[in-house]
Amino acid sequence: MRTPLPLFILLVTLCSNCATVFSGTTDQVFFDSQPGGAAVYLDDHFLGRTPLRTSVPRSLKPRYVTYELDGHEPSTQLLRNRVNGVTFINLLWWPGFIIDAATGAINRLEYNSFYMEMYPLPDGIRHPDADTNRD
Template identity: 55%
Template sequence: MFKYLPFLLVVFVSSSCATVFTGTADDIYFTSQPSGAMVYLEGHPLGRTPLITKVPRRTRSRYVTFELEGHQPVSQLMTTRLNAVTLVNLLWWPGFIVDAVIGALVKPEYDRYYSELYAYPPAEE
């Protein structure tokens, strides 16, 4: 029984590797021209540009929206890609499940988002 202990220890330590080694959120930098735009992620306010904030990972793509009074809002798709660290989970498949549920299975494709906001045309009188 004890001769397998080192192997079992390696298996348990390497479980859900992406969660352990890369975390479940990423710093994302949002900027706009003009600055001061409110940034929303799936309708939830994050703050005003320029902004660096932690964004939780999710296994699906999401929309980020920039809004500034007097300007047309702009939405961009935040895409994700496979987090290569999850491949270590080949040693223990339940780690994939943990990483997928927590969101660490993927990471954002980009860590910076920029938007140019255009003013609404003046109203005709």
């Protein structure tokens, strides 16, 4: 039995996005802070409170994680990306690069663990950006 050429091309195209298939579109990340209990926001979206392990979607754009804790100065970190090595398998079939780029799988987070030391505000001062009702 012979497979029709269009079906074969479709099958190869769908299976060629190697990074998306083999390594997924999210990274498991651990966030922690000292003191614990800080609210963690990824690009202004609440993720939870430290210590926190969660799935973070991969992205082509730079993203920031912000830690907020009442009585402490809010702090922000850049989540840096690196190239996902599995993507290079797409050299065998270039449309896979397009799919991996669209899903963000072409990148991975550089680190899978982030830690933030929270600094207390001087007594009696409340940071204007701190919003205890934010989450």
